[in-house]
Amino acid sequence: MAAIDALQSRQPRTPSLAWEIGALSGFGAVALGFQALPLNAKVKMGLLAMVTIFSTLSDQLTDLEEHDDHYAYIIRRCPVCMGRHSDAPLCEMAGAMLDEGLRWLTQIRYSVIETRCHAAGDDECRFVIAKTPLK
Numbered sequence: 197m198a199a200i201d202a203l204q205s206r207q208p209r210t211p212s213l214a215w216e217i218g219a220l221s222g223f224g225a226v227a228l229g230f231q232a233l234p235l236n237a238k239v240k241m242g243l244l245a246m247v248t249i250f251s252t253l254s255d256q257l258t259d260l261e262e263h264d265d266h267y268a269y270i271i272r273r274c275p276v277c278m279g280r281h282s283d284a285p286l287c288e289m290a291g292a293m294l295d296e297g298l299r300w301l302t303q304i305r306y307s308v309i310e311t312r313c314h315a316a317g318d319d320e321c322r323f324v325i326a327k328t329p330l331k
């Protein structure tokens with residue numbers, strides 16, 4: 197299984213739960229030859245893969261918006277903060293999965309910031325992902 201070999205070869209010495217889930221979210225990408233895509237296409241396809249996987253295999257309803265300088269990964273029904281209340285966004289687990297999933301796909305880090313959150317009174321959890329990688 198080339199895809200499993202690829203996953204194992206990219207696994208950090210001490211994989212975090214977020215890394216493992218992020219890697220699994222990008223699993224289908226390996227089968228589609230993701231690694232040969234240009235970086236921008238790889239990021240977009242990776243995010244779309246995560247949207248599709250979470251929206252079809254879990255109760256999490258998710259959308260992706262593309263803007264000039266960023267993507268907005270929007271969780272319309274969030275299992276992380278459902279029923280919780282906070283003064284600020286608190287879905288670090290979802291953000292970590294996006295961060296680690298993109299890192300697994302690209303070997304590059306991107307800024308992932310939750311700007312809106314159900315728990316803070318917003319109608320969605322929104323993660324802004326800059327198109328320009330972190331330095």
Ligand SMILES: [Zn+2]
Binds near residue numbers: 274276285286314315
């Ligand atoms: Zn949230």
